[in-house]
Amino acid sequence: MTESPAQKPAAPGRFRLLLTRTSRLPxxxxxxxxxxxxxxxxxxxxxxxAPEYAATSYVVAVPAKDSDPAAALGFAQAYGRIATSDSTLSYARVAAGVPARELRTRVETETSPDSPMIAITGTSSRPAEAADIANAVADAVFVSSNQVSKDTGVSLTLFSQAITPDEPVSLxxxxxxxxxxxxxxxxxxxxxxxxxRRTNDVTPGGVPAPARHPEPAGERELV
CATH class of the missing domain: 1.20.5 (Single alpha-helices involved in coiled-coils or other helix-helix interfaces)
Incomplete structure (x- = not known):
């Protein structure tokens, strides 16, 4: 049984047409x-x-009276790392009103090698919540560090609380x-x-160009 022309696949023709139209473009x-x-x-x-807001709270490490001032810089680096630890976030989640697992993705800390200051930034789609997150984590670090200040000789002091941002930080x-x-x-x-690169293997009508065979040397001389 022969296949009727209507049943023959038209994909090759469409593909040639697509190649032809594409070849006409720059x-x-x-x-x-x-x-x-x-x-x-x-x-x-x-x-x-949704727009994202950010608020930052600053905490500074202060050495005790008879302690080495350089120790405050080292402890500031250490407290900056534990600010996002499980114990700190578990303590801060109540004041922030955010679960600890979600709080971890909304808090960032930054320390400086030249200054014993810790910047704690909270982010949220709500401005007030961003400030609450930053302040809650800063308070948690403040409490946990000052519990061992007699042993370390360094205590933390709240330098600046986070305030509710007016403009989002998202693009x-x-x-x-x-x-x-x-x-x-x-x-x-x-x-x-x-x-x-493009080739000239396809003619404008979508039909492959015929192959050109070289003429024999004898025929070229006769012509």
């Missing part, structure tokens, strides 16, 4: 397309993602669009570098 067409897609993704991310839609456009343009440039 060679640099992936660059603006990727830049446009990146811009659209950046705008969507900036509009759909606005315009900036995220610019970042997305730049990333898309970079991706389009990479596509241009790795894409295969």
């Amino acid at each position: 060679v640099w067409w992936p660059l603006p397309l990727c830049a446009l897609l990146g811009t659209v993704c950046g705008v969507s991310y900036g509009l759909l993602k 606005p839609a315009a900036l995220s669009a610019a970042v997305g456009g730049c990333a898309g343009g970079l991706l389009g440039g990479l596509v241009l570098l790795v894409r295969p």
Whole structure:
């Protein structure tokens, strides 16, 4: 039983048509397309993602009267590391109103090699909660460190409490669009570098060009 023309697959013809239409485009067409897609993704991310706020509380390590001042710098580095430990977060979760597991992802600490100060930053989609997180963790570190201050010779003092931020720290839609456009343009440039070069194996009608065979030497002389 022979197959009717309507039942024959049309994929090869469509593929040739797609190759023909693509070959008519400029060679640099992936660059603006990727830049446009990146811009659209950046705008969507900036509009759909909830704004994020950050608040920072500062704690400073102070040496005792007869202690080495350099010890305060070393203990500030140590307390900065334990600020995100399980014991500290378990103590701070009550005041912050956030579970310890979630609190771990919302707290960042930063110390300086030149100053015995610890910066504790809390982040949240709500401004007041960001300040509460930073202050709760700072109080937890303050309490735990001062319980052993007689043995270490260093105590912590609250230098500055976190206040409710007025503006978010997340990227606005315009900036995220610019970042997305730049990333898309970079991706389009990479596509241009790795894409295969065009050949003339396909004619404008979508039919492969006939192969050219060299003429025999005798026939060229007769002509």
